Amino acid sequence: MSFINTVVSVLGRKKSDIPPNPSRRGPDSIAQNSPSGYIPRNILAFRTITKLLSMIQKEPGLPVEDVKLKGNVQRLQLKLTSAFSTLAVIEHEIVAVAHSIDSETLGLIACVPSNDQNPVSSEPLSSRFWLKFCVTQNFRHSDREPTDPVLPEPTIIKAEVLANLGLVGDQAIKQYADECWSNQTVASHLWITSKLLGMKGPDNKKDSNDIFFRLLTHVVATCFPKMLRRLGPRSGSQHFINSLRAVTAFEFNEKLRGAPLEEHITNDQLFMNQFLLHVEDGVLLNKFPILIKQAQTAQLAVDEEEKEKNARLYTEESYMEFHRMLLYLIEAFTASLTALHDIRPPVPPKRRTALPTAATGDFKQQVKKAMLYGYAIQRLAHGAALKMHLKTIESQLRYYNASHPREPQPQKPGKEEEEELDEDVAAVCQSVSDGGVTTSLIDSYINWFRLLVAHFDAVDILIRFVTGPHFQSPTISVNILVAPPVDQTLLPWRELLADSTLLPTDASDKVSNADILEFLDGVLETLPNIKKAIRTCKAKDIPGTIKCLEALADSDVGLASWKKCANEMLVKLRSVPEPSFDETSAKLQSLSESAAFFNALSLFDGRFSGTLHCEAYLASLLAGFVGGEEISAQMQVG
Numbered sequence: 001m002s003f004i005n006t007v008v009s010v011l012g013r014k015k016s017d018i019p020p021n022p023s024r025r026g027p028d029s030i031a032q033n034s035p036s037g038y039i040p041r042n043i044l045a046f047r048t049i050t051k052l053l054s055m056i057q058k059e060p061g062l063p064v065e066d067v068k069l070k071g072n073v074q075r076l077q078l079k080l081t082s083a084f085s086t087l088a089v090i091e092h093e094i095v096a097v098a099h100s101i102d103s104e105t106l107g108l109i110a111c112v113p114s115n116d117q118n119p120v121s122s123e124p125l126s127s128r129f130w131l132k133f134c135v136t137q138n139f140r141h142s143d144r145e146p147t148d149p150v151l152p153e154p155t156i157i158k159a160e161v162l163a164n165l166g167l168v169g170d171q172a173i174k175q176y177a178d179e180c181w182s183n184q185t186v187a188s189h190l191w192i193t194s195k196l197l198g199m200k201g202p203d204n205k206k207d208s209n210d211i212f213f214r215l216l217t218h219v220v221a222t223c224f225p226k227m228l229r230r231l232g233p234r235s236g237s238q239h240f241i242n243s244l245r246a247v248t249a250f251e252f253n254e255k256l257r258g259a260p261l262e263e264h265i266t267n268d269q270l271f272m273n274q275f276l277l278h279v280e281d282g283v284l285l286n287k288f289p290i291l292i293k294q295a296q297t298a299q300l301a302v303d304e305e306e307k308e309k310n311a312r313l314y315t316e317e318s319y320m321e322f323h324r325m326l327l328y329l330i331e332a333f334t335a336s337l338t339a340l341h342d343i344r345p346p347v348p349p350k351r352r353t354a355l356p357t358a359a360t361g362d363f364k365q366q367v368k369k370a371m372l373y374g375y376a377i378q379r380l381a382h383g384a385a386l387k388m389h390l391k392t393i394e395s396q397l398r399y400y401n402a403s404h405p406r407e408p409q410p411q412k413p414g415k416e417e418e419e420e421l422d423e424d425v426a427a428v429c430q431s432v433s434d435g436g437v438t439t440s441l442i443d444s445y446i447n448w449f450r451l452l453v454a455h456f457d458a459v460d461i462l463i464r465f466v467t468g469p470h471f472q473s474p475t476i477s478v479n480i481l482v483a484p485p486v487d488q489t490l491l492p493w494r495e496l497l498a499d500s501t502l503l504p505t506d507a508s509d510k511v512s513n514a515d516i517l518e519f520l521d522g523v524l525e526t527l528p529n530i531k532k533a534i535r536t537c538k539a540k541d542i543p544g545t546i547k548c549l550e551a552l553a554d555s556d557v558g559l560a561s562w563k564k565c566a567n568e569m570l571v572k573l574r575s576v577p578e579p580s581f582d583e584t585s586a587k588l589q590s591l592s593e594s595a596a597f598f599n600a601l602s603l604f605d606g607r608f609s610g611t612l613h614c615e616a617y618l619a620s621l622l623a624g625f626v627g628g629e630e631i632s633a634q635m636q637v638g
Helices: 003-011 041-055 071-088 159-163 170-178 186-197 208-230 237-245 262-276 282-287 289-300 304-310 319-343 361-381 384-392 394-403 423-433 441-452 454-466 493-498 513-538 542-553 560-575 581-594 596-602 613-626
Strands: 094-097 106-113 133-136 155-158 476-483
Touching: 041 493, 041 596, 071 186, 071 454, 155 159, 159 186, 159 476, 170 186, 170 208, 186 208, 186 454, 186 476, 208 319, 208 361, 208 441, 208 454, 237 319, 237 394, 237 441, 262 289, 262 361, 262 384, 282 289, 282 319, 289 319, 319 361, 319 384, 361 384, 361 441, 361 454, 384 394, 384 441, 394 441, 423 441, 441 454, 493 513, 513 542, 513 581, 513 596, 542 560, 560 581, 581 596
Parallel strands: 106 133, 106 476
Antiparallel strands: 094 133, 155 476
């Protein structure tokens, strides 16, 4: 049975077909900690399936056919939904987006878990939205448990009500954004964002520069945890940074300039005019005099030919400085985000109910630095100079990636939230690892640079839209679908496989669930031999390593490939007087990596540490269509 069919089968069973939840029968089975007091067995099974899937080692991504969008309208929709999704992510949130074009109103539906507040009753929603957004906040079990009663059912509330900031009028909202408040909730963040985007000046027109600076200040002060996480050690970004640092000597080649697009040239000019000519960073002024002088010369150019020549940021005179400056900008951007993390006001004890915290002077200063360096990287990421530079050093980048394969980052059991992987960075890492098969090496690096400043791009896209001719709506409405919190109960994996009502097998199936259980138990039985062999090898204990490998090779259970690998290592260890511990250690490490899933299975703690993304997303979609009717009346479990 395919996985999709299995999931459909598990979730689609009627209540009458499902045995009672064993958590209701006695203390010998699953502990019951659900706020609702009862969770259908098929939902517990689905949680177990998703947890097991999260433990499986990821294979290289499948090639995806490029979807051809029909016209500019669809492209605009995709850009807007992507931009709003990006801005909705403060640190750990998971975002799902759906949209439809039905009216002139821009409407958002965001979904967050229930907090300590006792929200007002649900309100009827307009049945027509220009855009529908569904945002699921990642509930973290490490957060403090709410003290007040939580909502047992999804409830729709206006973001303004849920944010509870008490701000009246544009001026109050502007002052709030300028103060760089931190520890914001998703509701307050989305509401402030929507209000800033909808503001007009005294002449009843929108000032794109004023909106850009104020909104970017608010976004950086709020979303810097996600930006920093994207540069963290587990994100994969360190591999890109190290590869750039490894490039120390290369030659300039004018032929690689090609014919850059006008918009790329414009971004290089913006980098020179708005960053290099106005920067107050003393280190930058001292380290990169050629680039700054080049920008000054370009500003003084008179005739068109001279302007075109001097507008080039990447030249034979400046190419080495450009490389050093690129590394400096990454380091400075990372340092400013790290400083924000270190000096931000502490999270209040009641994280989900406390009002956002006022920022200190130092915090505001670091926000400005992050804005400055992030803007510089953003302009370069969309410019012609960076592309030419990457072409120039492509051979060295390719050599580094071939000789330094990115090490997989195993996820420790119970640490899904604290060590959350960045799927977007992982995707560009994979495109680099496959040698440019799916995406060229140059494009992979450019994609990575753009990921670093995705929040900056999102602000750009939204401001261009709300200040352009396409957006005529006077306001942007945001509604929050508050979902119940998630408990940690799931079905033990052995019980899942043993239950034929949850995972039925056909008579024609060659492998039964009992066979699978027997196989898994056998593999788990041999797993300690691999772990002990690694320890003895590190201690350079040849007899001990041989003994562990013999136990693995002679075992009646386990994987045939493990036995074959163990026998190959035994031949070398027994035949060579002084075997290479490095070679043996490398093979044992490879063997351990192949056993990652089984190792995680052996540490399976029986707790669900994920979130109800699917349920919340489906509920938020449903809410937009059912209007004022009770959501629970429209939903049925089983």
